Amino acid sequence: MAEGEKLIPINIEDEMKSAYIDYSMSVIVSRALPDVRDGLKPVHRRVLFGMHELGVRSNSAYKKSARIVGEVLGKYHPHGDTSVYDTMVRMAQEWSLRYMLVDGQGNFGSVDGDSPAAMRYTEARMRKISEDMMADIDKDTVDHQLNFDDSLKEPTVLPTRVPNLLINGASGIAVGMATNMPPHNLSEVVDGTVAYIDNNDITVDELIEYVKAPDFPTGGIIYGYDGVKEAFKTGRGRVVMRAKAAFEEVNGRECIIVTEIPYQVNKADMIKKTADLVNEKRIEGISNIRDESDRKGMRIVYVLKKDAIPNIVLNTLYKYTALQSSFSVNNIALVNGRPQLLNLKDMIHHFVDHRHEVVVRRTEYELKKAEERAHILEGLIIASDNIDEVIALIRSSANADEAREKLMERFKLTEIQAKAIVEMRLRQLTGLEQDKLRAEYEDIKKFIEDCKDILARKERRMEIIKEELLEVKDKYGDERRSEINFAGGDVSIEDMIPDEQVVITISHAGYIKRTPLSEYKIQNRGGVGQKASTTRNEDFLEHLFVGTNHQYMLFFTQKGKCFWMRVYEIPEGSKTSKGRAIQNLINIEQDDKVKAFICTKDLKDEEYINGHYVIMATKKGIVKKTSLEQYSRPRQNGINAITIREDDELLEAKLTTGNSQIMLAVKSGKAIRFEESKTRPMGRNASGVRGITLAGNDDEVIGMISVNNLEEDILVVSENGYGKRSSLEDYRITNRGGKGVKTISVTEKTGNLVAIKNVSDSDDLMIINKSGVAIRMAVEDLRVMGRATQGVRLINLKNDVIAAVAKVMKDEENVKDVNNIDVEEDGMDVDKNSTENEN
DSSP states (O other): OOOOOOOOOOOOHHHHHHHHHHHHHHHHHISSSOOOTTTTOOHHHHHHHHHHTTOOOSSSSEEEEEHHHHHHHHHHHHHHEEEEEEEHHHTEEEEEEEEEEEEEEEEOOOOOOOOOOTTTOOOEEEOOOHHHHHHTTGTTTTTTTOOOSSEEEEHHHHHOSSSSSHHHOOOOOOSOOEEEEEEEOHHHHHHHHHHHHHOOOOOHHHHTTSSSOOOOOOOEEEOOOOEEEEEHHHHHHEEEEEEEEEEEEEEEEEEEEEOOOOOOOOOHHHHHHHHHHHHHHHHHEEEEEOOOOBEEEEEEEEEOOOTOOHHHHHHHHHHHHHHHHEEEOOOOEEETTEEOOOOOOHHHHHHHHHHHHHHHHHHHHHHHHHHHHHHHHHHHHHHHHHHHHHHHHHOOOHHHHHHHHHHHHTTTTOOOHHHHHHHOOOOGGHHHHHHHHHHHOOOOOHHHHHHHHHHOOOOHHHHEEEHHHHHHHHHHOOOOSEEETTTOOSSOOGGGGGOOEEEEEETOOOOEEEEEGOOOOOOOOOOOOOOOOOTTTTTEEEEEEEEETSSEEEEEETSSSSEEEEEGGSBBTTTSOOOOEEEGGGOOTOOOOEEEEEEOOTTTTTTHHHHEEEEEEESEEEEEEEEEEGSSSSTTEEEEEOOOTTTOEEEEEEEEEEEEEEEEEEEEEEEEEEEESSBBOTTOOOEEEEEOOOOOTTOOEEEEEEOOOOOOOEEEEETSSSEEEGGGGGSSOOOOSSSEEEESEEEEEEEEEEEEEEEEETTEEEEEEETSEEEEEEESSOOOOTTTTTEEEEEOOOOEEEEEEEEEEOGGGGGGGGGSSSSSSOOOOOTHHHHHHOO
């Protein structure tokens, strides 16, 4: 051991403890956590301050990134160059920061995780918003500390006018703690901060009315609101984010198009992992994935297989891929140098306190400068009032010091004033300059009074903070990018699907589709109609029904089977598309056909399913009534609904409450009306009882209606386009099983009966021909006439025949527009009774 040295034995455990605590405090305070006041970690602050010192403002030329990094490294940040450059790059990426702080030129990486170009190739400058974070830094508004080698000073915090911590968030891993703060919308944050300034006792719930939720730079959908509320109230919570997706038909194939993805998701990685899951058969229904993103925006295309149901595939993607991911909020920031967990109100409170201190220090600085200038001006004014004497006095002095002494003695001036007079320029002796001096002095006196008023009154200071915040909002405020889906969370898929009215059409060959009801127009009676559907070869539309997306669909086939489905699972198609084969959607036998379906509400509601019945009718006039409860447990391969006798087939099924009247109509033009209660409820396997006696072997039932509203009229339509509206009273109530009464005079001109409906003036009719032409008309255009007449012409058929008739209810406001042919009718609503009785 060298002379003069000595060994001090230290317990290694104690040394490790103290060394590790020192290290962890250093990481917490000066590396990984942001300051609550300006929302920046030391490295961000140093990059911005370094750029400020270099003078690379938003209106100056770009400077090489390496030059900026060198400045920051050499002066303020004693760490590696990559840490500085990576920080600067992130502040210039639009998918990383909600409000970018650096304006980059060159390759700054991509949302696919591509790395930026080396710093020698890229250039950067500050953005305007960063200048507002630096505003007034030279007015002694914040404390400065010595840099790593004590040669320069750097700010401990920026005097920011922008609530950066809230609008850009932060993330960092320290020792024993981490922070993860989401970005928010600037306009919302400013509104919330102003509300806090107006009322310091505002609650977090009231603040949430202004700051609604995080707002991510990549947009997307915030799915569910409970996590957001939890984060705002406690500082911790889990925000679920979803990609923004839509369904499109591309080259005849159904596709899911994703235009926005969750925050911090690597697009290329996500696509690769999804492709792997598809190859492993963990995700079914996708045939191809394409990334069609370009400079106009993001577009990821998932091409679906022909039999895939888009909503189901999308739900699977949300479940297994990063199209749905979560952001775990953990609002830890440094408050007075100590880490604290903060809720929304705490963060706003600390920001307002910081701004208050900045305004006080700035005003004190400006007051001090103004008083110094006023002091000099007082001296200059005295000199200009006695200018001849002053000139003589200066000329008689041997040097400047003597002149100063004489001036101080003669005019009772201070040294500062005397020095200013001696250094006065000759041009300041002109009359105009002397007037300027006096005007400046008056202005400064007013400014000093104003500064003193600011320092004396807290309300005034708060007003200034508000004004500056609103100015920031005007400059940089924008619309929300992330949508909020309040109903989201652990709920079923239908919460993503609007419960809108849809028209469901089924063609003769079994093609089905749903179309928004608003796509159809109104025409006058006798119009030619418009093309409604493209069908294959000799195919035509046979069934047309109206329902809503969230309802349950019960399909009844001619063989007496019942299948179960949700309306939103039916593929959506335009008015002119042919739809999807039912065989691809339900497991129906090859030689079977869907003949009827019912839209019901919630099949899990016991009161509802026990209070409703399904009444079925067959072509041979057999009817059967069964409780809806028997159809509430579906099976993949369908269940028996009715046992069909030989040479017969199921024709119609209706949902009733048990108190309806039933009407059956036959091809030969007769109809029967009887009470539903005449048919007792039977099990699913029963075959039913006689409803009407047919006129002959070639006669058959063409329709059944259930009557709930006795004020409604009966509308019958024949295949050659004739229709007739007659009063319900014309059909007397009889026992079931009779022959019925005449409902229309069937002649060669009218053709056989094809449809029977119960209607009122508030209904519209939708008629579709076998060629696929659809016409919509108002029922009120048809007058009520006798039961035995042959009716009036409803539609010009031109060698065509009618395939299907359905009714929809018109919107009250649009009744006046019905007189004009082809008037679009918005907001059309379906008869609330018709969903139960007519579909």
